[in-house]
Amino acid sequence: MPEQNGKTTIELRLRDAAQLFNSLDPFPFREGDLAAEAEEYILDWARDLPKDKPIAIVIHLERPDAPHKPLPDLATAITRWFAGRASAETRALHELFHDGRLAFMIGFVGLAGCLFLSWLLTRGQDGPFARVFQESLIIIGWVVIWRPAEMFLYDWVPILRRRKLYRRLAAANVEVRPPQA
Template identity: 65%
Template sequence: MAASNSMGAIELRLTDSAQLFNNLDPFPFRERDLSAEAEQYIVEWAEELPKKQPIEIVVHLQSAATAAPDPAASIPDAITGWFRVREREEARAIRQLFHDGRLAFMIGLAGLALCMGLIWLLTKAYEGPFMRVVQESLVIVGWVVIWRPAEMFLYDWVPLLRRKTLFRRLADASVTVRTS
């Protein structure tokens, strides 16, 4: 495979259309999985393109002799369909992350409340420098318990959204197949 990064185009030069697809996938072109190498190649080049520029994928087939009757007609649908599925998977991952985040937040909030309640009880019952260390330790534990849910809501969704947006751009890409 070779690529050109001009004018928002990703170019693939293939000797056979089968190079695009997973060899172990038994389905016809339109329903086949892209090979991991082909997907990685396309995604890496797409990440380098300007975010607002539409993407064009140009597949150059050096050999028109393949098992499929007309592989050139099936390739565009297969590529865009694959990335449409990947976009839906990322959307599902974002929904799952927020679902898990809400659950983790409830558990974390309960843990923080428990730690704060213990601090309040210990403050009423005991005094002294050792008890002060225990109280401060419980404050730290309480905030550590809430850290992961906060991290999920503040940061973890960003790369998922970035990939979902990239996959949407690839699903909307103009795919051209040229045989030589």
């Protein structure tokens, strides 16, 4: 994990620039998709880097592209890719909270319904069967509200963690080093 100018560095060694992109993508640069293997490699390294330092990505090309073919703008392609992923995580977070609000309303109505039904059906009833029935409805009501609570308490944390990582990678300084003669 070398450092350059206060930035932690991720280094990639590629045969050529095309190896970085999805081969099925009809627009292989700027707008194109990174190859899943390349993305995962970068993400794995980035997760291990110190969280308080900026990231630099250095790409070593073993052989240049054909002379008639211009070298793609790898820096722009990589940073745009991760900026797009960060935006997708922001949308996922908004959707989670939207779905969570809907689930919470449904869960709250379900909990209230179970509590009311428990009270209504066991009103004036004594005995172990009435008590078991009452407690069962209360448990069902709390189970109905559990998933919305889980969404608001826990599910957003990994989304924020991924978004922060993608933003760091989108802001990374990307340097392409041609093969050494």
